[in-house]
Amino acid sequence: MTVLRTVLANSPLSLPLKRGELASPRVQLDFVDVAPVHKAFAPMVRQQAYDLCELAIVTALQAIAYDRPVVLLPAVVASRFQRGCLIASRARGPLAPQELEGKRIGVRSYTQTTGMWVRAHLAEDYGLPIERMHWLTRDGAHVEQYADPDFVEHMSGDKSLPDMLRDGDIDAAILGNDLPQGDEFVPVIADAAARDLAWWQRHGFMPINHMVVAGSETCRSDPDAVREAYQLLLQADRLVPAMAGEPRPTLFGFEQLRQPLRVVIDACMMQGLLPRPLSVDEVFGPAEEILGTLSD
The missing domain is CATH 3.40.190.10 (Periplasmic binding protein-like II)
Structure with missing residues (x-):
């Protein structure tokens, strides 16, 4: 065997x-x-x-x-479904997807698959050019030959993405399985569930x-x-x-x-x-x- x-x-x-x-x-x-x-x-x-x-x-x-x-x-x-993985701090006021240009968005890694899907949805739904958003990351790529684009910044320190949202270090964050529970954070895409369902019905997966x-x-x-x-x-x-x-x-x-x-x-x-x-x-x-x- x-x-x-x-x-x-x-x-x-x-x-x-x-x-x-x-x-x-x-x-x-x-x-x-x-x-x-x-x-x-x-x-x-x-x-x-x-x-x-x-x-x-x-x-x-x-x-x-x-x-x-x-x-x-x-x-x-x-x-x-990925659209609900893009969140902002409720205490800091509403943030609409159309307002993300120029904003600081934290994600564990630029190559994280959830981040890829969120960026794809932002481009598809709102025409947002990803290079006009400020992407801040913690980790590099698993495939060491890959280098992040110039518009991606690697963050130092050990503060978590939710803590960075609380403190105003970033305007929004993408989290996957570690998405916080409760009402402290809100989805940036308010109608995420409806958009996700429509996407599935259109693409079939x-x-x-x-x-x-x-x-x-x-x-x-x-x-x-x-x-x-x-x-x-x-x-x-x-x-x-x-x-x-x-x-x-x-x-x-x-x-x-x-x-x-x-x-x-x-x-x-x-x-x-x-x-x-x-x-x-x-x-x-x-x-x-x-x-x-x-x-x-």
């Missing part, structure tokens, strides 16, 4: 695998606990620290563009956050194990509750993901997140050689 070191955040998809409710006689997923899961991203793209790893879609595309040793599988394991990659060396040395691991992911996805006509946070398959990937690649190119254009064939080519028609 092949053992694959695996990182997946806890979710309705991953828990049946972690609990052993789904298993294979040919491959064992040896789960490594990394929390928050984004701390696994840099080790994966820089050192192939794991055989199988959840990875933010922006990081995955950057890794491919910079020829890092990962293979992107057609497996979306985390998606969410929920904005992608995380997919799954395999290490290139693992794919070369044991492609059968990667195929079997993908089969386990497919089985786990079938157990995720689904409601007809409702957005689904997971998505599998080459054909199902071709158009969503084009949308993400276009947004990344517009924001200076990729050094060159990528085609879907280039992005999925290595995985198609391994999986064939398995995913479709």
Whole structure:
């Protein structure tokens, strides 16, 4: 039996695998606990620290563009609506999206996938040019070859983004899983939920956050194990509750993901997140050689 070191955040998809409710006689997923899961991203793209790893879609595309040793599988394991992730301080008064030009917006990293989606929505909904907003970040890119654009400033110090909002150091902030609860902060896009729903109805998928990659060396040395691991992911996805006509946070398959990937690649190119254009064939080519028609 092949053992694959695996990182997946806890979710309705991953828990049946972690609990052993789904298993294979040919491959064992040896789960490594990394929390928050984004701390696994840099080790994966820089050192192939794991055989199988959840990875933010922006990081995955950057890794491919910079020829890092990962293979992107057609497996979306985390998606969410993004417009509500852009927040401001209630105490400092209302801030409308149209007023963001020239404002200071904090985000953990310019390459953070949630930030990419928020900027894409601001451009799509309000025509806001991202280079005319002042982006302040804490972290650099997981793919070390990438350098932020000139209009991005790296912040020093250890003050959190919510504290910076409270103190007026920034005008707005983008947060993801760490979005504060309560009424101290308010969404900048007041009708975020309605706009998100309309976007989903128009595009047919929920904005992608995380997919799954395999290490290139693992794919070369044991492609059968990667195929079997993908089969386990497919089985786990079938157990995720689904409601007809409702957005689904997971998505599998080459054909199902071709158009969503084009949308993400276009947004990344517009924001200076990729050094060159990528085609879907280039992005999925290595995985198609391994999986064939398995995913479709």
